Amino acid sequence: MSTKIEEKPETETEADEQTSPGEQRRELKRERAAEREQQIQEELSEAEETVGIKVFRFDPEVADKEEPRFDSFTVPFFRGMSVLDALVYARDTYDSSLTFRHSCRQAVCGSDALFINGRQRLACKTQVSDLEWPIRIEPLPHQDVVKDLVVDMEHFYEQMHAVEPFFDPDETPDGELEEQRQTPENREKVKLSTRCIWCGACMSSCNIAAGDNEYLGPAAINKAYRFAMDEREGEDRKQERLRIVEQEHGVWRCQTQFSCTEVCPKDIPLTEHIQELKREAVKSNLKFW
Amino acid sequence: MYEHDVIVVGAGGAGLRAAIEAHEEGADVALVTKLHPVRSHTGAAEGGINAALHEKDSWDLHAYDTMKGSDYLGDAPAIDAFAKEARHEVIQLEHWGMPFSREEDGTVSQRPFGGLSHPRTTYAGAETGHHLLHTMYEQVVKRGIEVYDEWFVTRLAVTDESNPSDRTCHGCVAYEIATGELSGFYARDGVILATGGLGQAFDHTTNAIACTGDGQAMAYRAGAPMEDMEFVQFHPTTLPSTGVLISEGVRGEGGILYNDNEERLMYEYGYANNDGELASRDVVSRAELTEVNEGRGIEDEYVHLDMRHLGEERIIDRLENILHLAEDFEGVDGLDEPMPVKPGQHYQMGGTEVDEYGHSCVDGLYAVGECACYSLHGANRLGGNALPELLVFGARAGRHAAGAVEEEPEIPTGPGAKSDDWDEESPAELGAVDATDPIAADGGAVATPQEVLEQAVETERERVETLMERDGINHADVRAKVQKTMTENVNVFREESNLKQALKDIREAREEYQNVAVADPSRTYNTDLIHTIETRNVIDVAEAIALGALARKEFRGAHWRKQYQERRDDEYLKHTLYAWNGGNPELYYKPVILEGHEEKYEPKVRSY
Numbered sequence A: 001m002s003t004k005i006e007e008k009p010e011t012e013t014e015a016d017e018q019t020s021p022g023e024q025r026r027e028l029k030r031e032r033a034a035e036r037e038q039q040i041q042e043e044l045s046e047a048e049e050t051v052g053i054k055v056f057r058f059d060p061e062v063a064d065k066e067e068p069r070f071d072s073f074t075v076p077f078f079r080g081m082s083v084l085d086a087l088v089y090a091r092d093t094y095d096s097s098l099t100f101r102h103s104c105r106q107a108v109c110g111s112d113a114l115f116i117n118g119r120q121r122l123a124c125k126t127q128v129s130d131l132e133w134p135i136r137i138e139p140l141p142h143q144d145v146v147k148d149l150v151v152d153m154e155h156f157y158e159q160m161h162a163v164e165p166f167f168d169p170d171e172t173p174d175g176e177l178e179e180q181r182q183t184p185e186n187r188e189k190v191k192l193s194t195r196c197i198w199c200g201a202c203m204s205s206c207n208i209a210a211g212d213n214e215y216l217g218p219a220a221i222n223k224a225y226r227f228a229m230d231e232r233e234g235e236d237r238k239q240e241r242l243r244i245v246e247q248e249h250g251v252w253r254c255q256t257q258f259s260c261t262e263v264c265p266k267d268i269p270l271t272e273h274i275q276e277l278k279r280e281a282v283k284s285n286l287k288f289w
Numbered sequence B: 001m002y003e004h005d006v007i008v009v010g011a012g013g014a015g016l017r018a019a020i021e022a023h024e025e026g027a028d029v030a031l032v033t034k035l036h037p038v039r040s041h042t043g044a045a046e047g048g049i050n051a052a053l054h055e056k057d058s059w060d061l062h063a064y065d066t067m068k069g070s071d072y073l074g075d076a077p078a079i080d081a082f083a084k085e086a087r088h089e090v091i092q093l094e095h096w097g098m099p100f101s102r103e104e105d106g107t108v109s110q111r112p113f114g115g116l117s118h119p120r121t122t123y124a125g126a127e128t129g130h131h132l133l134h135t136m137y138e139q140v141v142k143r144g145i146e147v148y149d150e151w152f153v154t155r156l157a158v159t160d161e162s163n164p165s166d167r168t169c170h171g172c173v174a175y176e177i178a179t180g181e182l183s184g185f186y187a188r189d190g191v192i193l194a195t196g197g198l199g200q201a202f203d204h205t206t207n208a209i210a211c212t213g214d215g216q217a218m219a220y221r222a223g224a225p226m227e228d229m230e231f232v233q234f235h236p237t238t239l240p241s242t243g244v245l246i247s248e249g250v251r252g253e254g255g256i257l258y259n260d261n262e263e264r265l266m267y268e269y270g271y272a273n274n275d276g277e278l279a280s281r282d283v284v285s286r287a288e289l290t291e292v293n294e295g296r297g298i299e300d301e302y303v304h305l306d307m308r309h310l311g312e313e314r315i316i317d318r319l320e321n322i323l324h325l326a327e328d329f330e331g332v333d334g335l336d337e338p339m340p341v342k343p344g345q346h347y348q349m350g351g352t353e354v355d356e357y358g359h360s361c362v363d364g365l366y367a368v369g370e371c372a373c374y375s376l377h378g379a380n381r382l383g384g385n386a387l388p389e390l391l392v393f394g395a396r397a398g399r400h401a402a403g404a405v406e407e408e409p410e411i412p413t414g415p416g417a418k419s420d421d422w423d424e425e426s427p428a429e430l431g432a433v434d435a436t437d438p439i440a441a442d443g444g445a446v447a448t449p450q451e452v453l454e455q456a457v458e459t460e461r462e463r464v465e466t467l468m469e470r471d472g473i474n475h476a477d478v479r480a481k482v483q484k485t486m487t488e489n490v491n492v493f494r495e496e497s498n499l500k501q502a503l504k505d506i507r508e509a510r511e512e513y514q515n516v517a518v519a520d521p522s523r524t525y526n527t528d529l530i531h532t533i534e535t536r537n538v539i540d541v542a543e544a545i546a547l548g549a550l551a552r553k554e555f556r557g558a559h560w561r562k563q564y565q566e567r568r569d570d571e572y573l574k575h576t577l578y579a580w581n582g583g584n585p586e587l588y589y590k591p592v593i594l595e596g597h598e599e600k601y602e603p604k605v606r607s608y
């Protein structure tokens, strides 16, 4: 489908003599809307199947969106289609104000953790064919909604930062091109914990986090685990890290409900990591008494 | 207005590295980024980071391989600095905690990669980029460097003397996505652009949705030309529905490509009788497209990559992550059925013209990472050379902006470097549609940096208001038009008539862009507005790619021309520059620098 602009606004004056640029734009918009309508009809009738999505809408600033509501969209289905594809189609075809975060489309940027058919999932990593239709898409529960599917991630980031999330060895080798040694076994031990993409799905799924706003949450504790278990950091640093996670709103809050582990799109054994840190904390406390 | 010594725009690998280095040199530095740092596309890189760490290896071999890979369109000062400094950068990354894959003795593993004379690719499982990005963000947190995340930079604040080399960059204008606030960011010592790739100029790409060429386009409009834009790397095995990359590893382990007749196409049609599926990326990409064009593609779109014959055990052992990718993003079980694949845009070799410190011709304006062109990759990038580039040049630019470099650069930039003009006619009009398209500040009349900044903010405020208040068409239509023509006409096959068609379509898109409007009336998280502004950047970079490709009548690296099947060193051993020139763009050339400190590189045939 291609449309040539018949009347090019060559220069201001020329355009003024006929119709104003504003009118031309509106005219073009109407043309486009008509074409689009036709195109949608074609795409929908060509598609072997269509899928319905029901999307949560809210915008504190826009009159008819101040009250949260659900909008339904019908989207042509194709093999390999992800929930993110369906959202993008709905936005680009029906309503350009439909708002959600997304970027990589391949489960590495962690932007699009959403509440899809009642469960925290990455929209890009969730195949439409694996779900019951119509698909219900909501923002992550237990987080403030900014607009539509976008939630405020600030609190999540604060918790991540609270565990001193950076590598901090006692010393590094002197040789200019000399690396620290790490056994393949130790690397294997921290491997899964390093996969976190900061999507926030785990935190959103956690009852404890919902009730205790100061709870560090599974992702932050896992981040602490990633460093505490890395043999390249010294023993003293490890003890400091254990002190951080065993504070009042740390590991002991976890009641091993496994909801975080279930929803984590990177398959990180979060509950196990939390449990292991509990054991380590006990061990180290015994040592100091 | 916000104020810092150094402002880094973009927080992928390149931006984070630049910020850390400027901070180490004592500068007050801030990162301004449209995505939270960990959401940057550096996180998608799988393969690895090249550095000559091994005793038997040496940096000059790495430099030599890079120059050869570039098809002699790299500049020796950039390549030499890169190969030398990559070693220290990779070790430093290890000291910062990067979870590299290890040997039994605890040292960092290195594996072979295409085009390298020595196994020198370090990696962290199949998620090297993810680990690099997170490790570096951790160091930013450790240093308490200020991050303005979800702030979208729309414009640079640059003085507007007529010669870009006389201009100064004093900062940028950014839009806070959550609130709709537009603000000036005054940079006392420099702005470093690190905005990444431009895959969104194509409709099928391994790049993220956010890779829209913003930095290249903003710098271009501010006076720093785009260089060697025609060199675009396509990857032959990407999943058709998303562009997710299926790594070379599958073919390395013995995966086979089949067409719709279930013929092993690489041999059956003689695309690569020696190397078969292991031929270089561009050869395989062209083979696949030829199959589709000649009616032997599956669903007229893709071919099959089959690994089933390798057996379940071997697949799970070596290629497990591929199984997940195919399953999650294409709904295909690689153990059970072949995987659909087709070529996709992957990496942009060209970018904002800068010297070997990342400095452009505009004083105080830097560019690093995929958005920059210091002429490291030349006509073709070697796998595993982009990630170390982020580190080496991020650090160099950070140091330079913080005032800690005394050496003079050897790579010349700006109009003064011009050697010859392109003396043909463009098939379509180029550049600005009309004079109201905002260009620079205001005829050199503005005096202080603050005034330059205030004016830039005012221009952007008007632009945003116009887009929000008027009625018009959806930018998505315009963007789709550009993407479609780029994918059809400026892909791995380049023919004169197609390139001309692309330029006409891009012109049409640019004219239509005059009529776009933002339908979402909200100031809160208005992604409609963000994407609309990005689309103009997409148009600028697409034009540069298509015109550069039309002008270059030879086959070099990733740039293939149907009528010109030879590399023509007598005529084209030179870089393409594309300058905005106040809205009347100009294409010209400057010479390649093959003279290194240690040796002079002699162009050889690039065959692998």
Ligand SMILES: Cc1cc2nc3c(=O)[nH]c(=O)nc-3n(C[C@H](O)[C@H](O)[C@H](O)COP(=O)(O)OP(=O)(O)OC[C@H]3O[C@@H](n4cnc5c(N)ncnc54)[C@H](O)[C@@H]3O)c2cc1C
Binding pocket: B009, B010, B011, B012, B013, B014, B015, B032, B033, B034, B035, B036, B037, B039, B040, B041, B042, B043, B044, B045, B046, B047, B048, B049, B050, B128, B129, B151, B152, B153, B154, B194, B195, B196, B197, B206, B207, B208, B210, B211, B214, B215, B245, B346, B347, B368, B369, B370, B371, B383, B384, B385, B386, B387, B388, B390
């Ligand atoms: C799938 C894939 C695999 C790859 N594998 C490898 C590999 O194995 N080895 C290798 O060496 N290379 C690889 N590459 C290439 C390499 O990963 C990229 O070239 C590199 O990561 C780009 O980094 P960057 O920092 O320049 O940009 P990005 O990481 O893309 O970061 C860009 C940043 O700029 C910000 N930004 C953009 N526009 C604006 C704006 N207007 N305002 C504010 N902020 C903005 C974004 O928020 C982001 O933070 C791969 C690339 C892809 C796509």
Ligand code: SF4
Binding pocket: A195, A196, A197, A198, A199, A200, A201, A202, A203, A218, A219, A222, A263, A264, A265, A266, A267, A268, A270
């Ligand atoms: S631990 Fe898993 S669910 Fe939680 S933020 Fe990280 S990737 Fe997301």
Ligand code: FES
Binding pocket: A102, A103, A104, A105, A106, A107, A108, A109, A110, A111, A112, A113, A122, A123, A124, A125
């Ligand atoms: S879009 Fe990046 S994780 Fe889904």
